[in-house]
Amino acid sequence: MARKKITLNTEPHVVEIGDTELLFVPEVMGDEFVEAFGELKEAQKAASGIDLDDLSTLDPAMIRGAARAMRAFLARLMLPETADLFTRLDVVDRAGTVLESFHDQDEAKAFAEEHEGTKVVDAFPLPDRHMITVMEFVVELYGAGAEERPPTSSSASSKPSPKGGRRGMGVSPSRVSTPASGR
Template sequence: MGDEFMDAYAELRDAQKAKGIDLDNLAEADPKDVRRTARALRLFLAKQMQEESAALFLRLEVKDQAGSVLESFTDLDEAEAYAAQHEGARVVDAFRLPTRVIVELLEWVVELYGGGGNRPTTSSSASSTPSRQAGRRGTGVSPSRASTRTPGR
């Protein structure tokens, strides 16, 4: 799976560079380019999934103004062309997720297949507590010291 991952990752990077999108600063990018980049992220992630999951993750729906599904696609260009033929129609992801979640999934998958890094695999709130700040120590007796027997006592 390492070769498949690397091939898919290279395709993703090429797509991102072609659009000039900075994944860390999506707010300043053209919305059409962001949509294409988000689609490239979905394509990359789908290549790491089981077939049924990938089909759901990639499915696009063309909806009319009332919100009814007119047609389903997996290719964004085909979906946009179909929507253009139907007044007021729009293309939406069938499996909707915020862009930030997609980016987090990307980071997690890259870390998983890329062999690590220093980030924990759990959320930052599940990380260990930070080390004590420098300065004077408290005057209380530590539980380990109180329960340890000392010779001569």
């Protein structure tokens, strides 16, 4: 009789960034992940018109939109209190005082335009390199599933390391020409 035991995660996954813990749902059903990832890809496709060779055509709004789409994707996989912080936009004055908080970028922008000397900032700012690290973690966690990989060593299929020392300069016996009859 064959038996397979499958364990569902019940504890949230955690990404620690400084003193803040980003808590992700313990399990995500495949359709939920695929749907959220598809929406992210569509948003990224809209921003893919960026030409790094001609930065004069760079549209900051497109970049901001792509960054918000990434935050929205990650937030769909977070616990509600973490998602709230991660997607919150604060409208701050010149002194950095929060005047109002929003989750919708257009609403935050409209409020900021009504109040001179304000700007919209992420309540939880995160450098792009760290955002990418979180993205990679989440995609591997929910998309690839670390537990679903074969239990083989990662080096099981790698080539052996080269031997130390210098390579010999002698001629290989298989390359030595052999006398052919009639020549």
